[in-house]
Amino acid sequence: MLTFALRNSLWLLVYLFFISAPLFVLLLGSLPPARDFWTELSIALGYSGLAIMGLQFGLIARFRWVTKPWGEDIIYHFHRRISLIALGLVVAHPLILFVVRPELLALLNFVEAPWRARLAAISTYSLIALIVMALWRVKLRLSYEFWHLTHIILAVVAVAAGLLHMAAWGFYLNDPLKRALWCGLTLFWLSLLLYVRLVKPLFMLRRPYRVTRVKAERGDTTTLVMKPEGHTGFRFTPGQFGWLTLWNGPFKITGHPFSFSSSAEVKDGRVEMSVRNLGDFTAKISQVAAGQRVYLDGPYGAFTIGHPADMHVLIAGGIGITPMMSIVRTLADRGDKRPVVLIYGGGDWDSLTFREELEALRARLDLTLVYVLARPHDSWTGEKGFINAGILRRHLPPPFDMHEYFICGPNVMMDAVENALSGMGVPMVKYHTERYNFA
Numbered sequence: 001m002l003t004f005a006l007r008n009s010l011w012l013l014v015y016l017f018f019i020s021a022p023l024f025v026l027l028l029g030s031l032p033p034a035r036d037f038w039t040e041l042s043i044a045l046g047y048s049g050l051a052i053m054g055l056q057f058g059l060i061a062r063f064r065w066v067t068k069p070w071g072e073d074i075i076y077h078f079h080r081r082i083s084l085i086a087l088g089l090v091v092a093h094p095l096i097l098f099v100v101r102p103e104l105l106a107l108l109n110f111v112e113a114p115w116r117a118r119l120a121a122i123s124t125y126s127l128i129a130l131i132v133m134a135l136w137r138v139k140l141r142l143s144y145e146f147w148h149l150t151h152i153i154l155a156v157v158a159v160a161a162g163l164l165h166m167a168a169w170g171f172y173l174n175d176p177l178k179r180a181l182w183c184g185l186t187l188f189w190l191s192l193l194l195y196v197r198l199v200k201p202l203f204m205l206r207r208p209y210r211v212t213r214v215k216a217e218r219g220d221t222t223t224l225v226m227k228p229e230g231h232t233g234f235r236f237t238p239g240q241f242g243w244l245t246l247w248n249g250p251f252k253i254t255g256h257p258f259s260f261s262s263s264a265e266v267k268d269g270r271v272e273m274s275v276r277n278l279g280d281f282t283a284k285i286s287q288v289a290a291g292q293r294v295y296l297d298g299p300y301g302a303f304t305i306g307h308p309a310d311m312h313v314l315i316a317g318g319i320g321i322t323p324m325m326s327i328v329r330t331l332a333d334r335g336d337k338r339p340v341v342l343i344y345g346g347g348d349w350d351s352l353t354f355r356e357e358l359e360a361l362r363a364r365l366d367l368t369l370v371y372v373l374a375r376p377h378d379s380w381t382g383e384k385g386f387i388n389a390g391i392l393r394r395h396l397p398p399p400f401d402m403h404e405y406f407i408c409g410p411n412v413m414m415d416a417v418e419n420a421l422s423g424m425g426v427p428m429v430k431y432h433t434e435r436y437n438f439a
C-alpha cells in the first residue's frame with residue numbers, strides 16, 4: 001500500500017515539475033521591468049496553461065512507462081480533467097488583462113488587431129472548440145473518427161499559436177535563452193505527436209499480423225485469431241489490451257482498443273481479440289476474412305493479475321468478459337489453482353459470450369461461476385437483475401477486503417460495483433478496473 005502511494009506521489013511530482021519548471025525558468029537571469037501584480041499573474045497563468053496543454057501530448061503518446069503505473073483509462077481521464085484546468089488558465093489570462101487594462105479590449109477586434117494578438121485569439125478559440133467537442137462529442141453527433149482528427153488538429157493549432165503569441169509579444173521571451181527554451185519545449189511536445197503518428201506506425205508496418213481464423217461467438221461477438229507475420233510478436237499479461245488497425249495501414253489516425261481474450265501462455269505469438277458489434281467499426285468485424293493483414297500496437301494496460309495467495313473475484317458485464325477470459329484461460333494453462341469467482345452479468349442466457357468454454361474451464365480451475373441475467377427466461381433460478389452488493393455478499397466469503405477484485409463492463413455497472421465494494425469495506429487498492437469508455 002505504501003509503495004503504491006509513494007509511486008503515485010512520485011509520478012505526480014514529476015508531472016508538476018514538467019508543468020511548472022518552464023514557468024520558473026522565466027525568472028532566471030535578467031528580468032524585464034516589473035509590472036503590476038495582476039498583469040504578472042495573468043502572464044503566469046497564460047504560460048502555465050500552455051505548459052499543461054503541451055504536456056498533454058506526452059500523456060497520450062502511449063509511453064508504457066507513463067501509463068503502466070495507472071492504467072490507460074485513468075491517464076485518459078486525467079488528460080480530460082487537466083485540459084479543463086488548462087482552459088481555465090488560458091482564458092483567465094486575457095480576462096484579467098481586460099479588467100486591469102481595459103484599453104486592451106480593442107485587441108478583440110480580430111481584423112484590426114496586430115498578429116501577436118490574433119495568434120492569442122486563434123490559440124484560445126481552438127482550445128475552446130477542442131474542449132466543447134470533447135465534452136459534447138456524442139450530443140453533437142460527431143463520429144469518433146472525425147472528432148479524433150479534429151481534436152489533434154485543434155490541439156496542434158492551440159499550442160503552436162500560443163507559443164507564437166508569446167514569442168511575438170516578447171517581454172520575458174525577449175531573452176534569447178528563454179525564447180530558445182520555450183521554442184525547444186514546443187518542438188519537444190510536437191515531436192511526441194510525431195512519435196505516435198509516424199514513428200510508431202512505421203514500427204508497426206514492419207511487424208504486421210495476419211488473421212488466421214474468424215470465430216462467431218454468442219452475443220453478437222466475433223473473435224479474430226491473429227498471428228505475427230515475419231516476427232515473433234509480443235508477450236502480454238492477461239487482462240491487457242492492444243490497439244487494432246484493420247483495412248487501412250497503421251498510419252490511420254484512429255485505431256480501436258480491444259482486450260486480448262486469449263491465453264497469455266500461447267507461445268507462438270498468436271493473439272485473439274473478441275469484439276462485440278456496438279458501432280460502425282465493430283459492426284464490420286464479422287465480415288473480416290481469414291488472411292486479412294492487420295496491425296496491432298500493444299500490449300497496454302495495468303489491469304493484470306498478481307498476488308497468487310488472494311482469492312480473485314472477476315466481475316464482468318457484457319463484453320467486459322474478454323479480459324476475464326484471458327485471465328481464466330491463462331490460469332488454466334498455468335495449472336494455477338488459486339480460487340477464482342467469476343460474477344458475469346449479461347442480458348439473457350443465450351447472449352452470454354464464452355458460456356460453454358467457461359463451464360468447461362471449471363474442470364481445470366478452482367472456478368466458481370455466478371451468472372446474473374437482466375432478462376432471465378422463466379425457468380431461470382440464478383441471480384437476476386444487475387450486479388449489486390447483495391449478490392456480492394451472497395457469493396463471496398468474508399472478509400471481503402482480503403480478495404483481489406477485477407471489474408470490467410459498462411460504466412454504469414462499474415460505478416455501481418465500485419460503490420458496492422466501497423460499502424463492503426473493500427479498500428481501493430484491492431480493486432482493479434478497466435473502463436471501455438475513455439470518455
Ligand SMILES: Cc1cc2nc3c(=O)[nH]c(=O)nc-3n(C[C@H](O)[C@H](O)[C@H](O)COP(=O)(O)OP(=O)(O)OC[C@H]3O[C@@H](n4cnc5c(N)ncnc54)[C@H](O)[C@@H]3O)c2cc1C
Nearest residue numbers: 144255256257258259274275276279280281282319322436
Ligand atoms: C481498453 C479498452 C479495451 C476494450 N476491449 C474491448 C473488447 O475486448 N471487446 C469489445 O468488443 N470492445 C472493447 N472495447 C470497446 C471498443 O474499443 C469500442 O466498442 C469500439 O472501439 C467502438 O468502435 P465503433 O466504431 O464500432 O463504435 P462507435 O459507435 O464509433 O463508438 C462507440 C463508442 O466507443 C468509443 N470508441 C469508439 N472508437 C474508439 C477508439 N478508436 N478508441 C477509444 N474509444 C473508442 C467511443 O466512446 C464511442 O462513443 C474496449 C475499449 C477500451 C478502451
